[in-house]
Amino acid sequence: MSLFALVDCNNFYASCERVFNPGLNGKPVVVLSNNDGCVVARSNEAKALGIPMGEPLFKLRSLICQRGVAVFSSNYALYGDMSERVMNILQDCCAEVEVYSIDEAFLELRFFQQSESSLLAYGSELRNKVLKWTGIPVSVGIGPTKTLAKLANRLAKKNAGDGVFYLHPGHSLLQETPVAELWGVGSAYQKRLHAIGIEHVAQLAAANAAWMHREFGVVGLRLLKEVQGTPCYGLEAPPGERKNMMVSRSFAQDVYGLDALTEALAVYATRLGEKLRRCRQTAGAITTFLWANRFKNKRADGQSCFARTLELPFATANTNDLIQWSAAAAKSLYQQGTNYKKAGILASELRPAELLQTNLFLPESQLLRSAELMAAVDQINQRLGPGTVFFAACGSKPDFKLKSQRRSPRFTTQWEELLKAK
DNA sequence: TCTGGGGTCCTAGGACCC
DNA sequence: TCTGGGGTCCTAGGACCC
Numbered sequence: 340m341s342l343f344a345l346v347d348c349n350n351f352y353a354s355c356e357r358v359f360n361p362g363l364n365g366k367p368v369v370v371l372s373n374n375d376g377c378v379v380a381r382s383n384e385a386k387a388l389g390i391p392m393g394e395p396l397f398k399l400r401s402l403i404c405q406r407g408v409a410v411f412s413s414n415y416a417l418y419g420d421m422s423e424r425v426m427n428i429l430q431d432c433c434a435e436v437e438v439y440s441i442d443e444a445f446l447e448l449r450f451f452q453q454s455e456s457s458l459l460a461y462g463s464e465l466r467n468k469v470l471k472w473t474g475i476p477v478s479v480g481i482g483p484t485k486t487l488a489k490l491a492n493r494l495a496k497k498n499a500g501d502g503v504f505y506l507h508p509g510h511s512l513l514q515e516t517p518v519a520e521l522w523g524v525g526s527a528y529q530k531r532l533h534a535i536g537i538e539h540v541a542q543l544a545a546a547n548a549a550w551m552h553r554e555f556g557v558v559g560l561r562l563l564k565e566v567q568g569t570p571c572y573g574l575e576a577p578p579g580e581r582k583n584m585m586v587s588r589s590f591a592q593d594v595y596g597l598d599a600l601t602e603a604l605a606v607y608a609t610r611l612g613e614k615l616r617r618c619r620q621t622a623g624a625i626t627t628f629l630w631a632n633r634f635k636n637k638r639a640d641g642q643s644c645f646a647r648t649l650e651l652p653f654a655t656a657n658t659n660d661l662i663q664w665s666a667a668a669a670k671s672l673y674q675q676g677t678n679y680k681k682a683g684i685l686a687s688e689l690r691p692a693e694l695l696q697t698n699l700f701l702p703e704s705q706l707l708r709s710a711e712l713m714a715a716v717d718q719i720n721q722r723l724g725p726g727t728v729f730f731a732a733c734g735s736k737p738d739f740k741l742k743s744q745r746r747s748p749r750f751t752t753q754w755e756e757l758l759k760a761k
Numbered sequence: 762t763c764t765g766g767g768g769t770c771c772t773a774g775g776a777c778c779c
Numbered sequence: 780t781c782t783g784g785g786g787t788c789c790t791a792g793g794a795c796c797c
Contacts, residue, residue, distance in 0.1 A: 371765090372764090372765035372766075373765055373766065374763095374764095374765070375763090376763075376764055376765055377764060377765055379765070379766095393764085393765085394764090395763065395764040396763070396764085397762075397763040397764080398763090398764090400763095413765090556771070556772075557771075558770080558771065581768085582768090582769080583768075583769090584767095584768095585766080585767060585768075586766090586767090587765095587766060587767075588765085588766075589764085589765065589766085591763090592762090592763095632764095633764090634764065680764090681765090681766095683766085683767095742763095
């Protein structure tokens, strides 16, 4: 029988903040999205106060004051580094690991004694090791498919045990677990399932396969099989070969002018170039997006998303190229009088940077020179801090568009920000 | 006043070809 | 005038995930 474990860090961002600030233990903690807009992580105490995921900060002001909620801006340098430490430990403990997101990983357990007690013991050992070595608490869910392991993880968090749960397909808890708790069931599927009387996971597991296929397509069929204990998904290879790469941000305020939009896009193009070069990829096409403010749309037609895709004459990861083409696309998309709230650039048709692609008008030597220039820029920015060198198109203060007023120090990645003894 | 930033997969429909 | 069947590729949009 196949066996998967899902290891998920508890309230990951909030836990990271606590590792370096133990005074936060037992207190409500929330972490905000970029721009300090919404709540994206909550400690258990914050959840108990009824703070929902995704709630905008402005709706929480009074609660935060009254209950002494600690509020942090996202500190991705810190979270990314802590994540790497956790994942390294998991990879030491198990040969087959898929890092699924910044705070969770699937493990495929092979050659494993499959009694429930030995599985639970293995989970506890993982848990204790990660907690001891990083300070991050994790929960472990184990089951014969990824979907069941994922659900087991939820149950591990909910049922105050020791944070480990093993779920087999016939488990009695499935009779009272709502289908919405399943991985792959969002609000749309939930509504359709409810409409035909399927409320709980056990009811879904008893559904007819042909009928599921007809009603919900292959996605629904796989969901059914997974819930029944037949794996349809294995561990995925690391996303070395990503298909797209995106950089997008909301603006702190609505933007009306083309110049300001172009400047913002230049900043995103810079980030995108860095991301591409870090992964040794080039983009064969880029799509430039502009979004009008969807909460206060001032357009007569109400349209809010505008996009233009450009097939590039040659694949590139050069910041200057990305800036030029995204600016050209923005110019063609721009409409006066629209209040823009967000913009972004998507790189697609990614291919390895080693495959230099030239054409008649672009000799190889020129491509090599441009790659060297970019490498030099990256090196300087790495050594002296991000944004030390940048293109003039980004304006004079490249980071002016992001609000991040409550970020904790980057304890583990910047020497100047090391935790100091008091 | 203030509302995240990424991604993936699947399906349907149109264009085009033999 | 009649107007098949099968395949591929592309795109837009929906649904889901963290």
